[in-house]
Amino acid sequence: MSAHRLEVLDTPEEVHKRGAEVLADAAKQAVAERGQVELAVSGGSDPWPMFSQLEDLFGDWDKTALFQVDERVAPAGDDQRNLTHLIESLSIGAQGSIKPMPVTDEDLDAAAARYAESLPERLDIAHLGIGPDGHTASLVPDDPVLEVRDRRVAVTAGPYEGVRRMTLTYPELESIRSLLWVVTGESKVDALKKLIAQDPSTPSGRVQPGGDSLILADRAAAPDA
Numbered sequence: 001m002s003a004h005r006l007e008v009l010d011t012p013e014e015v016h017k018r019g020a021e022v023l024a025d026a027a028k029q030a031v032a033e034r035g036q037v038e039l040a041v042s043g044g045s046d047p048w049p050m051f052s053q054l055e056d057l058f059g060d061w062d063k064t065a066l067f068q069v070d071e072r073v074a075p076a077g078d079d080q081r082n083l084t085h086l087i088e089s090l091s092i093g094a095q096g097s098i099k100p101m102p103v104t105d106e107d108l109d110a111a112a113a114r115y116a117e118s119l120p121e122r123l124d125i126a127h128l129g130i131g132p133d134g135h136t137a138s139l140v141p142d143d144p145v146l147e148v149r150d151r152r153v154a155v156t157a158g159p160y161e162g163v164r165r166m167t168l169t170y171p172e173l174e175s176i177r178s179l180l181w182v183v184t185g186e187s188k189v190d191a192l193k194k195l196i197a198q199d200p201s202t203p204s205g206r207v208q209p210g211g212d213s214l215i216l217a218d219r220a221a222a223p224d225a
Contacts, residue, residue, distance in 0.1 A: 002196050002198060003208065004181070004213045004215050005214045006196060006222070007217070009216065009218055009219070015183075015184055015216045015218050017053060019182050019216050020050050020054045021057060022216070023125065023127065024054055024057035026039070027064065027124070027125070028060075031063050034124075035063065036063045037124050038120045039064070039066060039125045039127075040066075040067040040069045040125075041069060041086065042068075042070060042082070042126075042127055042129050043069075043071070043085070043086075043129075047086075047182065051090055052089050061097045064094075064097040066099060067119065067123065068083065068086075069127070069137045069168050069173075070165055070166060070168065071100070072163045073104075073164040073166065074163055075104065081103075083100050083101075101115055101153075102115060103166050108155045108164070108166065113151070116152040116172075122175055122177060125177060125178040125179070125180060126168075127182060128173070128181050128182075129181070129182055130183055130191045130195055131188075132191055134191040134195070134202025134204050135160075136181075136207065137168055138156055138166065139167060139170065139206075140156060140165070141202070141203060143158060143160065145157065146203060146206070148169045148170070152168065152171065152172040153168060154167060170206065170208075174207065175210050176211060178211050178213070179207075179211070179214070180214055180216070183221045183222075184217065184220065185220055185221055188217075189220075189223065191204065192221050192222060195207075
């Protein structure tokens with residue numbers, strides 16, 4: 001039996017709407033129970049419309065710490081940066097809650113350690129995606145970062161799609177109270193099957209959730225579900 005729950009919706013637009021609702025509900029619950037919400041978000045194009053809709057459903061940004069799941073090592077404002085698109089997706093009022101990964105530092109390992117120290121003991125919820133090759137966060141195939149178990153944040157040893165990455169590690173992802181996976185498009189069919197099966201041949205399949213884990217997929221990504 002999979003550690004993940006799966007919900008399949010017909011279109012990417014429905015997935016983004018449902019994802020915004022799930023994030024908003026988790027954020028409201030965290031604020032009600034602990035006075036604040038600490039969440040982490042991934043890159044990729046899928047989350048942009050989801051984040052834009054989140055603001056219509058959740059407004060306590062002064063009680064929010066918005067961390068990054070991963071980030072490309074590139075200059076500030078670069079189009080490759082997840083932060084660039086996250087800022088574009090959120091209003092000025094919400095942008096103040098963002099805790100950017102320090103990927104412009106010269107010493108990336110020290111920067112990763114410093115970011116790890118800024119994380120809460122346990123994040124409330126994290127949004128994750130998967131690539132066609134099954135990577136999630138910046139836990140990418142064949143990189144030594146997959147074997148890091150003694151740090152909460154690490155940096156890939158080599159470039160992936162042209163750039164190195166800073167990322168939360170498996171132990172950190174597996175400590176989070178709730179994971180929200182957003183998976184759309186027919187290019188993700190095989191990777192999604194391996195995620196659900198927890199197939200360790202892909203980086204995402206190796207994730208062992210320590211809390212709730214919900215996958216939202218569109219019909220193109222999950223045609224047989």
